Amino acid sequence: xxxxxxxxxxxxxxxxxxxxxxxxxxxxxxxxxxxxxxxxxxxxxxxxxxxxxxxxxxxxxxxxxxxxxxxxxxxxxxxxxxxxxxxxxxxxxxxxxxxxxxxxxxxxxxxxxxxxxxxxxxxxxxxxxxxxxxxxxxxxxxxxxxxxxxxxxxxxxxxxxxxxxxxxxxxxxxxxxxxxxxxxxxxxxxxxxxxxxxxxxxxxxxxxxxxxxxxxxxxxxxxxxxxxxxxxxxxxxxxx
Amino acid sequence: xxxxxxxxxxxxxxxxxxxxxxxxxxxxxxxxxxxxxxxxxxxxxxxxxxxxxxxxxxxxxxxxxxxxxxxxxxxxxxxxxxxxxxxxxxxxxxxxxxxxxxxxxxxxxxxxxxxxxxxxxxxxxxxxxxxxxxxxxxxxxxxxxxxxxxxxxxxxxxxxxxxxxxxxxxxxxxxxxxxxxxxxxxxxxxxxxxxxxxxxxxxxxxxxxxxxxxxxxxxxxxxxxx
Amino acid sequence: xxxxxxxxxxxxxxxxxxxxxxxxxxxxxxxxxxxxxxxxxxxxxxxxxxxxxxxxxxxxxxxxxxx
Numbered sequence: 001x002x003x004x005x006x007x008x009x010x011x012x013x014x015x016x017x018x019x020x021x022x023x024x025x026x027x028x029x030x031x032x033x034x035x036x037x038x039x040x041x042x043x044x045x046x047x048x049x050x051x052x053x054x055x056x057x058x059x060x061x062x063x064x065x066x067x068x069x070x071x072x073x074x075x076x077x078x079x080x081x082x083x084x085x086x087x088x089x090x091x092x093x094x095x096x097x098x099x100x101x102x103x104x105x106x107x108x109x110x111x112x113x114x115x116x117x118x119x120x121x122x123x124x125x126x127x128x129x130x131x132x133x134x135x136x137x138x139x140x141x142x143x144x145x146x147x148x149x150x151x152x153x154x155x156x157x158x159x160x161x162x163x164x165x166x167x168x169x170x171x172x173x174x175x176x177x178x179x180x181x182x183x184x185x186x187x188x189x190x191x192x193x194x195x196x197x198x199x200x201x202x203x204x205x206x207x208x209x210x211x212x213x214x215x216x217x218x219x220x221x222x223x224x225x226x227x228x229x230x231x232x233x234x235x236x237x238x239x240x
Numbered sequence: 241x242x243x244x245x246x247x248x249x250x251x252x253x254x255x256x257x258x259x260x261x262x263x264x265x266x267x268x269x270x271x272x273x274x275x276x277x278x279x280x281x282x283x284x285x286x287x288x289x290x291x292x293x294x295x296x297x298x299x300x301x302x303x304x305x306x307x308x309x310x311x312x313x314x315x316x317x318x319x320x321x322x323x324x325x326x327x328x329x330x331x332x333x334x335x336x337x338x339x340x341x342x343x344x345x346x347x348x349x350x351x352x353x354x355x356x357x358x359x360x361x362x363x364x365x366x367x368x369x370x371x372x373x374x375x376x377x378x379x380x381x382x383x384x385x386x387x388x389x390x391x392x393x394x395x396x397x398x399x400x401x402x403x404x405x406x407x408x409x410x411x412x413x414x415x416x417x418x419x420x421x422x423x424x425x426x427x428x429x430x431x432x433x434x435x436x437x438x439x440x441x442x443x444x445x446x447x448x449x450x451x452x453x454x455x456x457x458x459x460x461x462x463x464x465x466x
Numbered sequence: 467x468x469x470x471x472x473x474x475x476x477x478x479x480x481x482x483x484x485x486x487x488x489x490x491x492x493x494x495x496x497x498x499x500x501x502x503x504x505x506x507x508x509x510x511x512x513x514x515x516x517x518x519x520x521x522x523x524x525x526x527x528x529x530x531x532x533x
Contacts, residue, residue, distance in 0.1 A: 036479060037475045098479050101475060210500050210501065214500075217508065217511070225478065226511055226514045
């Protein structure tokens with residue numbers, strides 16, 4: 001039952017988002033260097049961290065799928081990657097806005113984390129054309145899991161390589177998280193991170209529930225010997 | 241010789257002998273590389289290259305030529321039932337991965353044997369950089385062979401396989417390209433080869449090779465399951 | 467690093483948060499469409515099952531009468 005606990009989770013997410021937004025705008029102090037612009041940090045960085053963790057989760061679920069050959073792990077992996085790609089769009093757009101506000105350009109190659117993230121995003125965006133090009137459903141699921149595992153191994157390597165490529169002349173554009181953050185900012189950041197994390201989990205559960213409902217519907221239709229519904233053939237994984 | 245090792249040798253031998261007899265991939269790859277160099281000459285409006293431009297042109301061309309070979313790597317297996325044969329044989333299926341990766345490595349080395357001297361002829365002042373460049377080429381080729389074989393084995397079973405392999409492969413080899421060009425750029429500097437962070441980049445290449453050889457070894461069995 | 471004056475900077479910050487909200491709302495809208503489709507299909511299936519059940523009933527009655 002995927003929908004179980006979805007209401008509590010949603011309430012918790014809304015509460016966390018409300019609290020963190022309040023903290024961002026009413027509690028966190030203004031940054032000395034960047035001023036009000038720095039407030040984007042509380043949105044952009046948690047989105048990025050959660051998206052990356054989501055990709056890793058997709059890889060872990062893929063490993064479980066390969067070992068157990070159970071369909072639900074494949075569904076978890078698919079939805080995790082799907083959600084992280086969507087969050088990835090948000091990361092890139094908010095990052096671009098931050099770059100424009102800080103440096104006057106909508107894109108900068110100087111920020112190694114943003115560039116690494118772009119490459120990771122491009123890698124996972126190929127998951128869909130790749131998946132849908134394979135017709136046999138079982139094979140599609142297995143290959144998708146192999147892709148998710150390979151891409152998971154790729155992520156840390158990519159961040160390392162891009163960071164090394166970074167010319168030591170250009171300073172980091174965005175404030176570093178962790179070291180140097182005053183307590184009030186750290187608290188706000190951690191709460192934002194929690195809120196975005198909860199949002200990710202809630203939306204993933206939401207999507208899994210919808211998929212599960214569709215799957216049950218198909219099952220019911222088959223059991224009743226009813227004629228198949230119209231519409232395009234679904235290739236995305238079914239959850240039963 | 242264990243049956244797995246014998247299978248490895250047999251598949252590798254078959255591939256190399258087939259390529260030697262039919263010359264399907266290699267001439268095309270080499271010709272493509274040389275023509276691309278000419279296109280770059282006109283596209284960039286330059287007759288001499290050094291530093292980052294030289295590294296970029298060289299590695300981008302080698303990568304795209306490699307994709308030509310990667311697209312064709314498993315075509316015979318798919319057409320002639322090679323996958324089924326491996327599934328039935330009482331050996332470690334990873335022998336197929338190892339043999340194909342080794343074959344691709346050989347193709348890449350032969351490609352570079354032709355393309356790199358031509359590149360030097362077209363664009364470089366001196367051949368001094370070519371010696372140390374060999375180390376970079378070798379390490380990068382191993383990584384390219386590992387990921388290329390992995391992606392190719394999946395793409396061959398899909399629709400639009402010629403499109404899929406480059407699409408998925410290109411982001412995957414970005415770290416490899418970063419390291420290869422990072423090491424090559426100082427080597428190809430105008431004043432003579434320099435070795436800025438040469439060891440670091442070679443280390444990154446070696447790490448990339450290790451990781452993707454391991455990943456390939458770990459997942460290849462699942463790819464062959466029916 | 468020059469800090470933009472509050473009114474200019476505010477637009478960018480607002481823009482970023484607006485993008486975030488829009489993405490969430492678009493996602494919810496797409497899921498709503500999916501839910502509508504599921505509801506419609508369930509309705510069709512319920513009608514189909516009922517029609518079949520009453521059809522069986524009618525057939526059962528006819529058999530009784532016939533036998």
